[in-house]
Amino acid sequence: MGQTRLRLLGLVAVALMLAAACGGTSSNTSTKQFKIGLVTDIGGLNDKSFNHLADVGLLKAVTDFNVKGDVKESKTGDDYIPNLTNFASTGYDLVIGVGFLMQEAVGTVSGQFPNVHFAIIDGSGTDAAGNDLKHANVASLFFREQDAGAMVGVISGMLEKQGKLKNNKGVISAVGGVSIPPVNHYIAGYKWAATMEDPGIKVLVGYSNDFTDPAKCKGVAQQQIQGNSDVVFQVAGGCGLGALQAAGQAGVKSIGVDADQKDADPSVIASALKKVDVATYTAIKSVVNGQFAAGALTFDIQNDGAGYQVDNFTLPADILAEVTKIHDEIKAGTLTPPADIPA
Amino acid sequence: MTGLSDILHLLYTANLWQAALAAAVLLLLPALGGVISERSGVVNIAMEGMMLTGAFFGVVADLAWHNPWLATGVAILAGGLMALVHAVVSIRFHADQIVSGIAINIFAAGITVFLVNRIYGIQDVGHATQSELLPNFNVPGLDQLPFLGQVLFQQNVVVYAALILLVLVHIVLFRTRLGLRIRAVGEHPQAADTAGINVYLIRYGAVVTSGFLSGLAGAFLAIGVSNTFVPNMTDGRGYIALAAMIFGKWTPFGAFVACLIFGLGQAIYDNNSIIHVSPYLLSMLPYILTLVVLAGLVGRSSPPAADGIPYVPGSE
Numbered sequence: 001m002g003q004t005r006l007r008l009l010g011l012v013a014v015a016l017m018l019a020a021a022c023g024g025t026s027s028n029t030s031t032k033q034f035k036i037g038l039v040t041d042i043g044g045l046n047d048k049s050f051n052h053l054a055d056v057g058l059l060k061a062v063t064d065f066n067v068k069g070d071v072k073e074s075k076t077g078d079d080y081i082p083n084l085t086n087f088a089s090t091g092y093d094l095v096i097g098v099g100f101l102m103q104e105a106v107g108t109v110s111g112q113f114p115n116v117h118f119a120i121i122d123g124s125g126t127d128a129a130g131n132d133l134k135h136a137n138v139a140s141l142f143f144r145e146q147d148a149g150a151m152v153g154v155i156s157g158m159l160e161k162q163g164k165l166k167n168n169k170g171v172i173s174a175v176g177g178v179s180i181p182p183v184n185h186y187i188a189g190y191k192w193a194a195t196m197e198d199p200g201i202k203v204l205v206g207y208s209n210d211f212t213d214p215a216k217c218k219g220v221a222q223q224q225i226q227g228n229s230d231v232v233f234q235v236a237g238g239c240g241l242g243a244l245q246a247a248g249q250a251g252v253k254s255i256g257v258d259a260d261q262k263d264a265d266p267s268v269i270a271s272a273l274k275k276v277d278v279a280t281y282t283a284i285k286s287v288v289n290g291q292f293a294a295g296a297l298t299f300d301i302q303n304d305g306a307g308y309q310v311d312n313f314t315l316p317a318d319i320l321a322e323v324t325k326i327h328d329e330i331k332a333g334t335l336t337p338p339a340d341i342p343a
Numbered sequence: 344m345t346g347l348s349d350i351l352h353l354l355y356t357a358n359l360w361q362a363a364l365a366a367a368v369l370l371l372l373p374a375l376g377g378v379i380s381e382r383s384g385v386v387n388i389a390m391e392g393m394m395l396t397g398a399f400f401g402v403v404a405d406l407a408w409h410n411p412w413l414a415t416g417v418a419i420l421a422g423g424l425m426a427l428v429h430a431v432v433s434i435r436f437h438a439d440q441i442v443s444g445i446a447i448n449i450f451a452a453g454i455t456v457f458l459v460n461r462i463y464g465i466q467d468v469g470h471a472t473q474s475e476l477l478p479n480f481n482v483p484g485l486d487q488l489p490f491l492g493q494v495l496f497q498q499n500v501v502v503y504a505a506l507i508l509l510v511l512v513h514i515v516l517f518r519t520r521l522g523l524r525i526r527a528v529g530e531h532p533q534a535a536d537t538a539g540i541n542v543y544l545i546r547y548g549a550v551v552t553s554g555f556l557s558g559l560a561g562a563f564l565a566i567g568v569s570n571t572f573v574p575n576m577t578d579g580r581g582y583i584a585l586a587a588m589i590f591g592k593w594t595p596f597g598a599f600v601a602c603l604i605f606g607l608g609q610a611i612y613d614n615n616s617i618i619h620v621s622p623y624l625l626s627m628l629p630y631i632l633t634l635v636v637l638a639g640l641v642g643r644s645s646p647p648a649a650d651g652i653p654y655v656p657g658s659e
Contacts, residue, residue, distance in 0.1 A: 042575070044456060044573075044574040044575075045460060046456075046459055046460070046463075046573070046574060047573070073456060075452055075453070075456065075574070075575065173616060175616075179622065204616040204617065205616055206613075206614075206615045206616030206617075206622070207615060207622045209612070209622060209623070209626045210578060212573050212574065212575050212576055212578060213573070213575075213576050213577075213578035214568075214569035214570075214571060214573055214576060215366075215369070215564060215568045215569050215576075215578075216578070216609075216613075218568060218569060219362060219366070219609065219610070219612075219613035220613045220615065220616065222362070222613070223358075223362075223613045223614045223616065223617065224616050226358055227616070227617055238573035238574075238576075239573070241569065241570075241571050241573065242568075242569045245569060245570050245571075264571075
């Protein structure tokens, strides 16, 4: 009795799921309200960084296009597939995965739901070995983080060269989360530009092996400051807040990442921006307009998908002039920051 | 081999040992909690969740009142409340203590994320940076000692508190009547009951104390070491503390040695911008050390006889 009822319930649930999965393909009438699902990675919405920005883009699209936007936060890597599947199986038109860490999950789920659109920030839908599966329903939103990294690298390199910072031994540093492409792109641009401004500069590069624990990044940053670093560039999401704090406590400068992090610590003089909100918004817009295109889409300084912001600090006129000049050159395509960290 | 000489060179710097001790204390507090709880016969794998809860409520209280001492009190209470849940479920209702512990860890991870969004909205954790922090304190005179001064006497107040607690827990467990009772309850509750010891009371006390200590560790993490709450910021420290407790054969000083090894590993890892070794290899260091020490030096360690077994009066 109880068992039959359970079995019945299961059947109904499966039928509903199937119906919902097919619902994604229904024709785009003008009255249809699009449903957009956003799945964060383990950093969570409060990372004051790219998960947060993805949500900002979603909220903007909700206002502008009257779409229905929902968010699921992933607490561990094991949540990615269930969260993505949950949206894909319940009639969402576009499911957005935030972050490189979700590549394989997006690859798996997009294969199971070929009629649902997927977008992934910082990656593509891959198999377990990291090969792009090139599914026709997946848009890969990439960033040239090195563009943004180069802008803050110019600022840091020039400040250090002018000798007005605390230790003044020609050393600056970066704290990366994990050594993965999106993190290393930032650091590559940073080191490249700082070295361009001051060929004698030493750029320390360390990793916390973590994206959520501020104590870990603080430890790495403190050791870099002990090694005379005057500017600490954090590229480690929520973990990196500890690096900013370490800089503040030691009286040196710091640089935020992804979002404008001027509120995170008074020591933040600038932030390298990766406009995940622009990318998310663009992806949603393409679905709403029926112009969704699978494959890679790159956001950089040229299309205003990457940039920088000066915080809690006034740039001296000569540095401002140089920063503006480099920005224009990258925008014009005459200067191209490298994707790999220079030796 | 430059990497190895880099590490050897580091070992001579007071700076490294100072960082190692601070990192060790983050593990020591929950490990002490684990020792007390398990000595009384209740398996506690929920230190992680209690610590996370403590960290969260510590930040909330600090933001509300701008008083780190009050906030630490709140964090300790929050950890204790979580522990009370574990105690009621596993002592009063004789539930499986591992399952209860896992439930608490998962619950803590969920409720803190939920509340952080509810209370501060999505963008607003930035305010956490304005919170008042638990201060560092240099012991006058002693902090000028060469080497040891920086390592032992230029630390956060919680580090001193933890070292005092370490000695205190050792004395209470092994030199007082209360300690004897706790250990008796953990080894043979039936006999202890016959001798007139209130088994339930001792176990409740021990479990809640482990929550207090874990909550204090959470406060140290969130408003001492760092100045913000990030979801899952405890990052498995509760579990490592559990390993340290077993490593230390359920004794406070044994656990402390284990915590120091982990702390040293973390401090060495923090220098990966200077050491010429892959950061991945470096991050394995404390765990490889643990395996070597466990297999080679510590040998077999067995828990208290009644650890993990719910006490039902009259059963044998």
